[in-house]
Amino acid sequence: MDRSLQNQIEWWKAVLYSINDGVLVIDHQGIVQMVNPEYTRITGVIPEKIIGKPLRQFRPGAQLPDTLRDGKCRVGVYRKEGEHEYVVDMAPIVVHDEIIGAVSVCKSLTEVHKLSKELQKKKEKIQQLERTMDSLHQAKYTFDQIIGKDRGLKQIVHIAKRAAETHLPVLIFGESGTGKELFAQAIHNNSSRRERPFIPVNCAAIPLLLLESELFGYEEGSFTNAKKGGKMGLFELANHGTIFLDEIGDMSYDLQAKLLRVLQEGKVRRIGDTKEQDIDVRIIAATNHDLEQLVAKGRFREDLFYRLNVFRLQLPPLRERREDIPELIDSFIRSSPVNTLDGPRLVDSVEGVTLQVLQSYDWPGNVRELKNAIDYAICMADGREIDLQHLPVLIAKAKQTSPDLLRKPDSQTVREVLDEVERKLIIDTLERFGSDEKREAAKALGFSLATLYNKIKKYKLDSSKIPND
Ligand SMILES: Nc1ncnc2c1ncn2[C@@H]1O[C@H](COP(=O)(O)OP(=O)(O)O)[C@@H](O)[C@H]1O
Ligand SMILES: [Mg+2]
Structure with a gap:
């Protein structure tokens, strides 16, 4: 054979062999001229058995000879031969208005099935981890454990139980040790969110600069020392549950604006991320400061204050x-x-x-x-x-x-x-x-x-x- 023709054939063969889909070609008589290794892998048909033979002899159900006859493309034809499952696209090969052969291109479904099975397993694993995570963040106290016959306290328990039936914010006032977190947990446990996480955050205990990244999380590379893969924020962790923002009076003015956005829009955006995510979190905030006074001094946002101050629980000190x-x-x-x-x-x-x-x-x-x-x-x-x-x-x-x-x-x-x-x-x-x-x-x-x-x-x-x- 002519040397340059030989080279050309080798070149086209290399092209067909490097394609990631299975390829089978027949000539105008329906005789198999070529299959690539991927075709063998997907269908299990070895080249020596089929090349030079009429396709229908090996594949009685093959539709490629029909394409040869009518010149029509066939797309997404499902085939199952033994354990091999795949879909085939078929097209005529046309030169100068004449059909000189046909080609079929196939993709394995066995792999798709395997992947989807794996995906399903991973999904189950994720659900299991989510449940474990929820159980790690359970609140332990309920209203039964709140002790007190004091009339004031009983009235507060009554309001707190009503609050628990809603998803509205709750603002708890009280000196240290009066039971603010106890009430927050009891509200969560008496609400429809009880199986979901209860995430307590002490705004005064986390350094000012860290608090934002703790609450909102961040994307990889959004600042020096940012963890690889980014980090989930506490709002995301508390999704469908309750976040308890203790010592809210200590939150910075800027962060208060972001919190207001969460309350108004139900959305959070990780630091360094362009997209916002929908979240559904119940917010319970607590403080032992006089928030009204902080508002008057311009240290606490008035808009946030009114947004939080829906259910207001003022816990009495023990000496009262x-x-x-x-x-x-x-x-x-x-x-x-x-x-x-x-x-x-x-x-x-x-x-x-x-x-x-x-x-x-x-x-x-x-x-x-x-x-x-x-x-x-x-x-x-x-x-x-x-x-x-x-x-x-x-x-x-x-x-x-x-x-x-x-x-x-x-x-x-x-x-x-x-x-x-x-x-x-x-x-x-x-x-x-x-x-x-x-x-x-x-x-x-x-x-x-x-x-x-x-x-x-x-x-x-x-x-x-x-x-x-
Ligand atoms: N009314 C109450 N009945 C029973 N235990 C209470 C009551 N109030 C507070 N406690 C207990 O006192 C401790 C402090 O309560 P906590 O909710 O952490 O207070 P705060 O958050 O206001 O500082 C906890 O061990 C809590 O269980
Ligand atoms: Mg506390």
Whole structure:
């Protein structure tokens, strides 16, 4: 054969062999002239068996001879031969208005099926991971666990339950330890979002510059030190759930504008991304600042404030609902992990005066401080009862200066109040003189020694337990 013709044939063969689809060519008589390796891979037909033979002899169902006859293209014809599954496009080869052959191009479906199966598996895996992720971000508290008979508090619980039925923002005010996060969790758990994540974010604890990237996430390469692959923001993580923005008063003015956008549009945009994503997140915000004052000072956006201030919960400090203290103490004793460390139960009550001290203390750290004090006292107690000397020193000491013992609760008679005062005076005096100096103590109290002993008995004071300091 002519050398240049030979070269040309080699060249076209190389072209056909490098195509990623299966190719089969027949001449004007329907005789197979050529198949490429991809055709063999897709259909399982080996070239030696088929080349030079009429196509129909091997493929009785083949439609390529029809294309040869009618000159019509056939597109997307489905074929299944044994385990081989593929689709074929067919076209006539036309030279000078004459059909000189036909070509079929096929794509494997086996692979498509394999890929789609793999995709399905990956989808299931993702769903499983999403469920695991949701369960990692569950809120633990419910309304049943909120203790308090205080009327103000009950009213707040009532409003919070109503809020839980909606997707509207909630704004919680209260000093540290008054139960802001507890309420946020209870609202989430009482809402239709309970199976979805509850994501708490302390806006004061995250450095100002980091907070935006934590909340909104970022795209790869959007700033130095940005993680490869970018990072998902907490809003995205909380999608379909609730985000709890604690200490919202500490959020920067710029970031407040972005938060407002989330509230108004339901969209977030990662830092460095051009596209926005739809998100559906319930926002509960909390603060112990006076937000109105921050608005007046121009440090908190007025528009954001009104947007958040739909349901407003103002939690009272513990010192304004002292009548709830005994029940709180009781519940903390029952649930304290310290109390069940070694066997079934250890401490189960608080001695009378000690309870009064606890009830009259000012609790600047509110319920959290009370809970910690009880844990501490359980640790320090020797028997079943918590006594004065088991309390943290600061609390035990504060009793002398607190005028609250003299405040008459509605339920007590004058006699009871006087008894309390007498009892407190005796304890204080015994402490001052030490339990070995009862004669001195009696003198200071204006009692005879016998009267003092009677009173000690009456008030069930175990004088040996009163410290000598
Ligand atoms: N009304 C309440 N009943 C029971 N536990 C409470 C109550 N209020 C607060 N607590 C407990 O006190 C601690 C502090 O509450 P938290 O919600 O973290 O306060 P805040 O977020 O306001 O600082 C938690 O352990 C919480 O369970
Ligand atoms: Mg908190």
